[in-house]
Amino acid sequence: MSTQTAPLAAHVAVEPDTQKAAYAKVFWRIVPFLMLCYVVAYLDRVNVGFAKLQMSQDLNFSETVYGLGAGIFFLGYFLFEVPSNVILHKVGARIWIARIMVTWGLISGAFMFVSSAPMFYALRFLLGVAEAGFYPGIILYLTYWYPSHRRAKIIAIFMSAIPISGIFGNPLSGWIMDSFHGTSGLAGWQWMFLIEAIPAIAIGIVIYFYLDNGIRDAKWLSAEHKAVLEYEIAQEEKTKEGHHSVAGVFADNRIWLMSFIYFCFVMGQYALTFWMPTLVKATGVVGNFHIGLVSAIPFLCAVIAMNLIGRSSDRHRERRWHLVVPALMGAVGFTVAATSTSTTVAIIFLSIAAAGAISCAPLFWSLPTAFLAGTGAAAGIALINSVGNLAGFVSPYLIGFLKDLTGSTQVGMYALAAILVAGAAAVLTTSPKLVNK
Template sequence: MKSHTTTTTNFGADGSRLTAAAGSFETRTYAKVARRLIPFLMLCYLGAYLDRVNVGFAKLQMLNDLKWSETVYGLGAGIFFLGYFLFEVPSNLILHKYGARRWLARIMLTWAVISACFAFVSTPTMFYVMRFLLGAAEAGFAPGVILYITYWFPSKRRAKMMSVFFMAIPLANIVGGPLSGWILQSFSGAHGFQGWQWLFMLEAIPSLLLGVAILLYLDDSIAAAKWLTPEEKKLLQDYIAEDNTGKVSHASVGSFLSDRRVWLLAAIYFCVVMGQYGITFWLPTIVKNSGVSNVALVGVLSAIPYLCALIALPFIGISSDHTKARRLHCAIPMVMAALALFLLPTTSGVGTALALLSLAAIGSIASSSQFWALPTAFLGGMTAAAGIAAINCIANLAGFVSPSVVGWLNDFTGKQSAGLIFTSSALLVGAALVLLLPAKTVNR
């Protein structure tokens, strides 16, 4: 099979031996595509993720101001994913049929407006309705971008690109933590609004601007990219065509739903998401409970675990592409995150808490990025569009289950350790399920 180095042992999409010059052209072409697309997509996902999880920081003031319980917050945080679940598959199918540019722009513009409107919620019912609408508005964005990446990069280059793209998650928290803490503290009471209200309004602005930018910047396909030469387009199209050879493309919805691998993948990603949001929605609270009372300092310290994840992600992606051990690169980070969360209740002090949270953040985000190298290795065409969306929307029900159950457990027991143990157990189950996937199917 082809290699992607500049030596004379390279092979092209048709199996022919490449010269050093041809190998160099291939490397330069993919580097050009990566530079053009990945940073911009990361920026868009950063905006999406910031609007999705800033409720974790708003919680530090919101619950006290509105006299809400942890259970109300947990249920509201989770209801986002019910809207996400219902609209995700249709959203991805629309994107695949009509193009990424306009559909991704529509998603970003609608969720920006809804996110800003959170500043005006005053009752639990309003909070629940707005979280549901935010989930419905954002449905399809993350799987849409994942699908879009498969239009440009073949399987053996995809893990690295997914890792780089998913660096937007720690980046959102690195930027969002200090920014959110600063807004909460500095804007509280300004012009009659509380800090948490300013948080929702101000952090919606980047998504609004990026929604417009998508219309001007993205191309729907390789063929539509005016910034590529005809030779570069041919190389990219040949590799994608070769990569799609032999992939599963189900003839009907029934055959798709009867594919046990799809359901196994959904179960695995459900556990991944349980861990990811078990950390995301409660990390500021864990940092605060470790002995930090200043909300601005909570924001700064909450960025540290995600900074560690940001550094680790590209190395994990490079290792996955080099070894092709896709299963292990997904399962091992899940085990690491599970152990870190399990140990958190047994420790004391800010330093130890941040060290364990850093391991948990690295593990949960790395397993999320590496997971998407598994289904895209064997799903193609419309099945890939439906499969990615279906797996993501089913699994993201964990985004409802995780904060809801953790919030209830914390209220019921009076301790945050119950929620951490619950999240840790889910990650261990997911890691075990990964090993049930046939290695020859996904290790590509």
Template sequence: MINTEKLYARVGWRLLPFLFVCYVVAYLDRVNVGFAKLQMQADLQLSDTVYGLGAGIFFIGYFLFEVPANLLLLRVGARRWIARIMASWGLLSAGMMFASSPASFYALRFLLGVAEAGFFPGVILYLTYWYPAQRRARIVAIFMSGVAVAGVVGGPVSGWIMSHFAGQAGLAGWQWLFLLEGLPAVALGVLTLAVLDDGIDDARWLDDEEKALLKHELARDGAPRAQWSLRHVFGSSRVWILALMYFLFVMGLYGVGFWLPQLIRNAGVQDVLDIGLLTAIPYGVAALAMIAVARHSDRSGERRWHAALPAFIGAAGLVASTHYAHHPQLALAALSVATAGILSTFPVFWSIPTAMLGGAAAAAGIAMINSLGNLAGFVSPYLVGAIKDATQSTANGMLLLAASLAAGGALVLACVGRQGEVL
């Protein structure tokens, strides 16, 4: 008789390490502009408003192509489509080294968003092909901890690249940053073709009995997940409510992601390598917190408070970071609490729509929630930059992000049941 836990452990070791590394690279390529800003802003003479708009315009391209990209994944297959996404975004991320003006900065960031559209919702959809709902929060947490690890690894690596390579071959440190952090995605895109399978039936490393057991576990999810038409998905109030929740949470995520290096500099740290090393601390704390919260949510079956409470904690951490803005140790502690709270909301959140939607509805619904929610990635850095230009301080911008997180937590409490059902 097959041991179910051992089988899932085998599936996990086959899929998760590779997908995790892909997400580390994807997220790093998305937010390394926050480190590049420390040198690029002066070189290209960009205002904080221009930087915020350029950082956020990524998400306009992302928004426009997200749903079509996820529907194409259903048609083309996860293996080939994820490989295409990774190779194209890697080339465009490396191409950011050629930004020479606000216009080219905007254009390259927009195209990078177009190239990456579909990766995150595609992987979330792909994991539903393998894992039933009761296992999904912890699995998504392991995958999404790539965000935290990108912060742990990316900060020191980005700081080292910018300080070590500056001036070599006539290129600035920020140009080397984009080049050296973009090319790994191209290599991973090629590897995807060898590592991933489109689904259980295509996995040659499983025998027929193991495939049957995995399918049986998926079938035990309970009531069939909604196999709605696309028109039904776009007209569903529950999908729109989930998109609004996600938007409010993502406001906090990218506010911190794009501005954390600047916040640490504002606290009195000037060397880019030191800033890179210090950004690893909040993300390291967050990696541990998000896995612990997701595991507890899966074991208890409770979703509502496991999504809302971390959002409130994240908001409190951002407020505290403004209060201690000129005390490096206290500011870093507050930012660690904020980052841990913010990131811990996401794995539990994604267990809600993936339990509700199936088939083409899942592909469209997950992509729609992700694309609409990620518009906050455009709004958040732009507003923080504009507020900083207007007030000469990032404090009011952080308070805006804290309010957004608190509103997201309150919306979860108002609209989601204990086990994740949207009311």
């Protein structure tokens, strides 16, 4: 079932107050709920970073084993993301996103039974398969409601879920691990996986009854509001260069450029989410709960930065420099934090790194969605996201390998800084006329 809107009249008179009221309804109906879904998704994806503080010692995992296990999630994610997004486009977001959340909740809870490296790898891979399509599916879903000139701000708000999951999830994970350790013969990390899996299953069920596939299905919108929203989407569709086929997406050089740019930015994002507890602990902070509190600071800075930059990008309808500057901020933050022996200085520059690196992802999606349309948009968004998220495999594994090799995270942080600079340079090769919409 396609989620595209019905054909429109050639002209719809749009009153500013009516338009504002329509978008306000859409925002409050879907955006906070989608944020909640993504907070749960991201927490279940990256809570392995906190589990590492106990699990690696309990199961005798090396840094390389942990890095490979953390990253192998993205191999499953990569293989199944494009077909998952195409299915979502055909059957609708309500059914497919509900299926995704329930499935990954069940697999995430199964991590409490991990007893060996192969089992760890297998479950991380299956978690990636289960979650494939969620994030690009939401990005695609937002294109059904918002035209490109409104999208950077909305995606930035939605993606605030990433640092929010760190702000609340890190202290929560640390508290669960400290408080429940030894209860009923289970380690703290086992309780953490079990407890944090429950919301995904519960919310997945709610999605089936709450989420609408598109504007036409929204019974909470008046006919006038539907017409206003559909008209804006239709106007944007006219500016795109035609609908890409799935095969055409793979042959489009712009898609591969976008994939490279996103790969660079995701490298920085996942370095923070998977290694933040370890980096904070290395500065001398003691106790899982205290590590969680301190590591929440950079994510709080990221929430503020990504929303301010997203609003500025939409207001000026400028995308390239609003990506380049945060990427360079991330590079500087990683470089200085890697060389600092002071907890205060390290946290300040990890905050700069988080504000820069995490801000890049929501701003990035204004680039490809400015020229993708139709089924090609479903496939193109999924392809870019799946290739880019291979960085989620490379980043933790690279840092873990380099730490085992050198005994320090410094070399890994320098490598990440260089990759962010390469991503910023690639952004400047895009045409302003193509992406500044």
